[in-house]
Amino acid sequence: MSEFKSIYAAALAYLARREHSRWQLSQKLTVRFPEEFVLINQVIELLGQENYQSDDRFADAYLHFRVLRGYGYKKIAYELKARGISDGACSRAFARGDYDWEQLKEQTRIKKFGSELMPQEFNAKVKQWHYLHQRGF
Numbered sequence: 001m002s003e004f005k006s007i008y009a010a011a012l013a014y015l016a017r018r019e020h021s022r023w024q025l026s027q028k029l030t031v032r033f034p035e036e037f038v039l040i041n042q043v044i045e046l047l048g049q050e051n052y053q054s055d056d057r058f059a060d061a062y063l064h065f066r067v068l069r070g071y072g073y074k075k076i077a078y079e080l081k082a083r084g085i086s087d088g089a090c091s092r093a094f095a096r097g098d099y100d101w102e103q104l105k106e107q108t109r110i111k112k113f114g115s116e117l118m119p120q121e122f123n124a125k126v127k128q129w130h131y132l133h134q135r136g137f
Contacts, residue, residue, distance in 0.1 A: 007033055007043045012052065019058040022048070023084020059085050059093035070108040073101050075136020105137040 029040045047053040066076045
């Protein structure tokens, strides 16, 4: 089997398990085929043309997954950029997502702290704000 076909098969195997960004796929294939950087880029380009790999589709799937886990807009955007997603693809994913971020923030806070009312005590309020800030709200 030629090196190109081996890289293509490995990339398809990765994509069959879950969506990957171009950057993630490049990183995984570079570890497996360290001397074949040019072929890896050609394979990733071909997979994009064949619509097997799409940064937009990855961003949509990742956004949905992280929203279900109770993370906010800021943290998800940061994580998408860390995974090689461009600002444009990130913005398009958020626009397609149509999430009510205030409602998600409140649901996350209630799930963690149990009370629907914000506490009156300053330290308890700060604790909740800090938690939500860490979650990207």
